[in-house]
Amino acid sequence: MGEVLDAKLDGETEEGEAKRQPTRIQAINREIILEAALEVFATHGFRGSTVDQIATRAAMSKPNLLYYYRRKQDIYYAVLQHTLDDWLAPLEAIDAEGDPIEQLRRYITLKLEMSAENPAASRLFANEILAGAPVIGDFLRSRLRTLVHDKAAVIRRWVGEGRLAPVDPVHLIFLIWATTQHYADFDAQIRAVLGSQVEQPGFYEQAAQAVLTIVLNGIRPRD
Amino acid sequence: MGEVLDAKLDGETEEGEAKRQPTRIQAINREIILEAALEVFATHGFRGSTVDQIATRAAMSKPNLLYYYRRKQDIYYAVLQHTLDDWLAPLEAIDAEGDPIEQLRRYITLKLEMSAENPAASRLFANEILAGAPVIGDFLRSRLRTLVHDKAAVIRRWVGEGRLAPVDPVHLIFLIWATTQHYADFDAQIRAVLGSQVEQPGFYEQAAQAVLTIVLNGIRPRD
DNA sequence: GTCCGATTTGACCAAATAGTCAAGATTCCG
DNA sequence: CGGAATCTTGACTATTTGGTCAAATCGGAC
Numbered sequence: 375m376g377e378v379l380d381a382k383l384d385g386e387t388e389e390g391e392a393k394r395q396p397t398r399i400q401a402i403n404r405e406i407i408l409e410a411a412l413e414v415f416a417t418h419g420f421r422g423s424t425v426d427q428i429a430t431r432a433a434m435s436k437p438n439l440l441y442y443y444r445r446k447q448d449i450y451y452a453v454l455q456h457t458l459d460d461w462l463a464p465l466e467a468i469d470a471e472g473d474p475i476e477q478l479r480r481y482i483t484l485k486l487e488m489s490a491e492n493p494a495a496s497r498l499f500a501n502e503i504l505a506g507a508p509v510i511g512d513f514l515r516s517r518l519r520t521l522v523h524d525k526a527a528v529i530r531r532w533v534g535e536g537r538l539a540p541v542d543p544v545h546l547i548f549l550i551w552a553t554t555q556h557y558a559d560f561d562a563q564i565r566a567v568l569g570s571q572v573e574q575p576g577f578y579e580q581a582a583q584a585v586l587t588i589v590l591n592g593i594r595p596r597d
Numbered sequence: 598m599g600e601v602l603d604a605k606l607d608g609e610t611e612e613g614e615a616k617r618q619p620t621r622i623q624a625i626n627r628e629i630i631l632e633a634a635l636e637v638f639a640t641h642g643f644r645g646s647t648v649d650q651i652a653t654r655a656a657m658s659k660p661n662l663l664y665y666y667r668r669k670q671d672i673y674y675a676v677l678q679h680t681l682d683d684w685l686a687p688l689e690a691i692d693a694e695g696d697p698i699e700q701l702r703r704y705i706t707l708k709l710e711m712s713a714e715n716p717a718a719s720r721l722f723a724n725e726i727l728a729g730a731p732v733i734g735d736f737l738r739s740r741l742r743t744l745v746h747d748k749a750a751v752i753r754r755w756v757g758e759g760r761l762a763p764v765d766p767v768h769l770i771f772l773i774w775a776t777t778q779h780y781a782d783f784d785a786q787i788r789a790v791l792g793s794q795v796e797q798p799g800f801y802e803q804a805a806q807a808v809l810t811i812v813l814n815g816i817r818p819r820d
Numbered sequence: 821g822t823c824c825g826a827t828t829t830g831a832c833c834a835a836a837t838a839g840t841c842a843a844g845a846t847t848c849c850g
Numbered sequence: 851c852g853g854a855a856t857c858t859t860g861a862c863t864a865t866t867t868g869g870t871c872a873a874a875t876c877g878g879a880c
Contacts, residue, residue, distance in 0.1 A: 397826070399877085417728055421645030425868060438828050440869065497727050500782070504720050504727075505640055507785040514789030522790050539814065545807030548787065549776050556775035559723070562730040564771065566737030567745050584768030591762065592815030622847080622857070648838060661858050663839065827876065837866070846857065 404442055406432050408456055411449045416497035419505055420450050454502065454510060457495045462518070464488065465547075468525050474532040475590055478550075482586055485554035490578045493558035500559045522547055538593050546593065553585050627665055629655050631679055634672045639720035642728055643673050677725070677733060680718045685741070687711065688770075691748050697755040698813055701773075705809055708777035713801045716781035723782045745770055761816050769816065776808050 396404075410432035414423045425446050429436040443449040464484035468477050489496050502510055522544065529543035557564065557578070565572050619627075633655035637646045648669050652662040666672040687707035691700050712719050725733055745767065752766035780787065780801070788795050 397877090399827070403827090419642050419645050419724075419727075422642050422728070423644075424866085426866090435829055436868090437830085437870080441827070441829095444869085446868065500723065501642075501727055503783050503786045504642075504723055505645070507789060511785070511789060514786055515792075518786075519790050519792075539810070541810055542803065542807040544791065545804055546811065548779060548783075548804075549808060549811060551783070552775040552779035553772050556771060560726050560771075560774075562726045562734070563737055563741075566730060566734060567742050568767065569738075569742075580765065581768055581771075584765040585772060587762070587764055588769065588772060588815035589811060590815075591817075591819070592811035592813075594814075596814070620848090620856070626857090647836080649836090658859055659838090660840080660860085664857070664859095667839085669838065822880085824879095825877095827874105829872105829874080831871090831873105833868105833870075835866105835868080838864090840863075841859105841861090843860095844858080846855105848853105848855080850852095 400442070403432075403434070403438075404452075406434070407439055407442055407449065408453055411453045412457070412494045412498060415450060415453055416494040416501065419501035420446075420509075421505070425449075451509065453498065457492075457498060458510070458513065460488070460492075461495065461499065462521060465521055465525055468528065470528040470531070474529075474537045475594060478593070479586060479590060482550055482554060482589060483582060485550065486557070486578065486582045486585065489554055489558035493561055496555050496558035500555070536595055539595050541593055550589065553589065557581055623665070626655075626657070626661075627675075629657070630662055630665055630672065631676055634676050635680070635717050635721060638673060638676055639717040639724065642724035643669075643732075644728070648672075674732065676721065680715075680721060681733070681736065683711070683715075684718065684722065685744060688744055688748055691751060693751040693754070697752075697760045698817060701816070702809060702813060705773055705777060705812060706805060708773065709780065709801065709805045709808065712777055712781035716784055719778050719781035723778070759818055762818050764816055773812065776812065780804055 407428065411423075411428045414427050414431060417423075418427075423446075425436055425439065428449065429439040432439060439449075443452060464481055467484070468481055499510075502508075507514055526543035526547065529538065529546060532538045533540055533543070561572075571577065630651065634646075634651045637650045637654060640646075641650075646669075648659055648662065651672065652659040655662060662672075666675060687704055690707070691704055722733075725731075730737055749766035749770065752761065752769060755761045756763055756766070784795075794800065
């Protein structure tokens, strides 16, 4: 393992063999499988998950599931692929020409919303990275790395212009990742500590409020 | 300290059967096993780890390892047990009578030091919680919950006295957990983004500096 | 309806894995 | 040293798991 994902996934296009148009049933079942697999991989990681678990969750026999994705690895790649781009979008959206505090408020808010709406995706990455990022390692070292350095440069400029308190931009980005993904990744812990409170409407707004208050005050330039 | 996990672990004491004094070899080998198991469980989680992996890492045959811990579960319990108390100590050490900013600076610093010194322990918990905290769930719902609520009350008082900016204490605690554990749990990602920079002396001090700056400024009362 | 490719699955296999056991090796203590 | 208790391991078993296959069923274009 440890490849750029693109190559593997749509890997049947090669070799002159005309790729068949996917049928309606294929589209539906692949979607069902990816959804089930996301949930399973997000909870137990690649090695801790079984094809049977995924098949059961997808309400499908194991051979049928393997008809759509021939190997456990293929499912894993597909799920990661399916989720990766979305994950970067908010960071990409930071606009160097915008107002620093406003841009970062927006970034944090978007990340928190993603954690709330798709916690499984966050946990999927968390598991992959805990395992040492064997599959997305190359992706992290190339695309993510470039993106982070680009946006860090933007933030560094803002700091230089006195529009943000002096702070290391990369560590600021890490801090934002940490705080926003925490609500998805450590959901079980948060539920253990807060109980039913987590279910109450407005819980996520309250969390967002707290994170935004602390982080934005933390980087607002002091007079 | 007595914890929830006790019951399962040293379960042979009961039944009048006198527990033998552990021999020197036992003490050494159990230590070796726990160290190896921590590393393996921290990387792949309980389900993703194999007894063989642990045995290999402990430079020991599998049956020999199973002579010391009869089941995979037993090793897992023992490793968690071995690490749990340490993990709570810093939060417990927050002193209601101290200076708020100073107490929180100390708490953050201690947590960051623990992440740097024993990242595997942090990842072990991360894996356990991602899996839904099947083993330490009761612990989280009892001891951790109580402790968090106690310390949240302390922080709430500080806020009430105007010694901290108005912020939800529980979310502040979560934010501190998130940011401090991030450097251990997401080490692979951080290395991917920063490369060899992570190895340079002073990297952790720099991280600590950034986190402390942002968080402490974020909660310092505004005039 | 008919037919052909697409879909589904029961039965199966080989490898991996948790755990057992009895016999041999080592350590400890007098 | 000598013997008992402790420790170690090769060989083994039962179960789980990833993956295959051929045969049965289904769906849709004509």
